[in-house]
Amino acid sequence: MTETPLFCGIALAERIERAEAGLIASATAAAGTRGGWGIAMPVAGGVACCADTGSPMNKVVGLGFAGPPDAAELDEIERVFTARGVAVAVELCQLADPAVAADLTARGYRLVGFENVLGRALPGDLSPRPAAGVEVRRAEAGDLGDWLDVIIDGFAHPDGAGVPSHETFPRDVIERAELDMEQAGAVPYLALCDGAIAGGASMRCDQGIAQLTGAATAPAHRRRGVQAALLERRLRDAAESGCDLAVVTTAPGSASQKNVQRKGFHLLYTRAVLVGNVTSHRK
Structure with missing residues (x-):
């Protein structure tokens, strides 16, 4: 339903x-x-x-x-x-x-x-729909280098859908910003395809709101369900932590917006x- x-x-x-x-x-x-x-x-x-x-x-x-x-x-x-x-x-x-x-x-x-800005109520339907060969886990301290690499690689190669961003950032700036977000409470996640690092994401929970603070897939692993798997895992973790709402920010008309709408998100405002x-x- x-x-x-x-x-x-x-x-x-x-x-x-x-x-x-x-x-x-x-x-x-x-x-x-x-x-x-x-x-x-x-x-x-x-x-x-x-x-x-x-x-x-x-x-x-x-x-x-x-x-x-x-x-x-x-x-x-x-x-x-x-x-x-x-x-x-x-x-x-x-x-x-x-x-x-x-x-x-x-x-x-x-x-x-x-x-x-899109959102969906939690818990809602969080039935897992695993993608073949994709595993998602929380990144540990020793994984931060790999997590940064895949995030930066994904951001450096946008999917080309939707309205282009009005800004771009060099690698060193993205790396510092991602680490600042992690220090601010954004929990990093890694996705692996057949054991190889394929994607990364993060989430911060604040006063019942799960903020999905970024996700990226390495170009070689796109269209294998990596983004969907990262999203499902974070939503389950958010619901288990007591969040009643998940939100995400996307570029208008982007593949990211399309992916989250498939998972029950709706446009809340611009x-x-x-x-x-x-x-x-x-x-």
């Missing part, structure tokens, strides 16, 4: 965005402990983070559920980012206060892309990505 799709109102979106802000802030703190900037500034119910040079955590997330930020708050965020040569990127949920988008565009922020000029700080 097909499960009823989740309805995502403002309250559920705020819950998910709060968890996202917590994840990015925790990863930013981890960057600080290894010598990065590690700056996290609360703003309008979310957080503005400057983690490290080139980091994907350099952004503003989760804002707009405690009213719009005032001009002084935005001035300070722009000052901190600009001092480090970083353009302010804001990931704005479509269910946040509409005044936020109006304020940002009035300040010259431009729309550069979108990302979709985030708009708005970027300011790195030199736009107001004196």
